Amino acid sequence: MKTRMGLLSGGQRQAASLLMATIAKPRLLLLDEHTAALDPGAADKVMELTKRITAEQGITTLMVTHDMDYALSIGTRTIMLSAGKVVMDISGEEREQMTSGHLAELFYTARQKKLGQ
Amino acid sequence: MNDCELNIQNLTKCFEKGTANEKVALDHLNLMVPAGQFVTVLGTNGSGKSTLFNAILGKLRPDEGTILLGGEDITRQKDYKRALNIGCLYQNPLRGTAPDMTIEENLALAYTRKSSRSFFAVNRRDSAYFRELLATLNMGL
Ligand SMILES: Nc1ncnc2c1ncn2[C@@H]1O[C@H](COP(=O)(O)OP(=O)(O)OP(=O)(O)O)[C@@H](O)[C@H]1O
Ligand SMILES: [Mg+2]
Numbered sequence: 001m002k003t004r005m006g007l008l009s010g011g012q013r014q015a016a017s018l019l020m021a022t023i024a025k026p027r028l029l030l031l032d033e034h035t036a037a038l039d040p041g042a043a044d045k046v047m048e049l050t051k052r053i054t055a056e057q058g059i060t061t062l063m064v065t066h067d068m069d070y071a072l073s074i075g076t077r078t079i080m081l082s083a084g085k086v087v088m089d090i091s092g093e094e095r096e097q098m099t100s101g102h103l104a105e106l107f108y109t110a111r112q113k114k115l116g117q
Numbered sequence: 118m119n120d121c122e123l124n125i126q127n128l129t130k131c132f133e134k135g136t137a138n139e140k141v142a143l144d145h146l147n148l149m150v151p152a153g154q155f156v157t158v159l160g161t162n163g164s165g166k167s168t169l170f171n172a173i174l175g176k177l178r179p180d181e182g183t184i185l186l187g188g189e190d191i192t193r194q195k196d197y198k199r200a201l202n203i204g205c206l207y208q209n210p211l212r213g214t215a216p217d218m219t220i221e222e223n224l225a226l227a228y229t230r231k232s233s234r235s236f237f238a239v240n241r242r243d244s245a246y247f248r249e250l251l252a253t254l255n256m257g258l
């Protein structure tokens with residue numbers, strides 16, 4: 001707590017930044033690939049912290065990620081954007097049945113469509 | 118749906134309209150999110166994810182559409198006003214923090230942005246809560 005921010009590791013900084021972003025209890029939290037620059041171990045820890053803080057405070061959250069596993073294991077709903085539209089929106093049973101492999105397929109189909117334009 | 122915390126209707130943003138580089142980044146996008154819901158967002162590079170966030174944050178002005186947060190229309194609200202209600206975090210860990218200040222000071226600053234408490238008065242309970250939260254993560258904080 002007494003360490004200067006500039007001296008922290010990437011994971012430590014993101015953890016601290018997450019606390020800063022949520023300490024004033026915002027109505028909405030927007031996370032844009034907030035673990036993308038971290039090594040897998042640090043990313044897991046920051047994700048764990050993300051889950052705990054948002055659950056404890058009940059903050060409405062949108063989290064952008066390129067990681068299919070995180071996309072399905074965190075939160076209760078997953079959406080996919082393509083060319084500025086929501087092209088997939090799953091929650092509940094449908095989301096529980098979804099695998100990261102199938103999700104990746106849908107992802108690449110969306111990309112193919114875009115490239116084919 | 119009135120019980121939606123975030124209600125986005127018909128949101129459209131086109132960059133460099135009328136030029137050869139014209140790019141529709143948001144195309145009549147609709148999204149309704151109930152209070153407390155955690156939504157994960159996927160999409161290929163350039164699919165509009167960050168543009169959506171920038172529109173919600175007021176960093177860019179949409180061409181069409183409305184954004185309601187907690188029932189209030191914030192589509193044209195100034196970005197610094199929205200910042201009180203919206204927390205955000207990016208890939209770059211240093212953005213939005215003061216590198217020469219300690220974690221505790223940075224937290225105090227974030228705290229007082231919203232409340233009227235004086236700068237260094239992160240109260241004891243919060244400080245203990247952070248300490249505990251950070252300690253359980255074993256990140257050396
Ligand atoms: N300021 C800008 N000026 C011109 N074009 C822009 C601008 N910002 C975004 N774009 C374009 O809008 C489209 C959507 O970009 P955006 O950054 O929202 O994508 P993204 O889904 O966040 O992608 P990534 O996964 O790479 O972060 C892209 O084609 C991008 O080139
Ligand atoms: Mg982006």
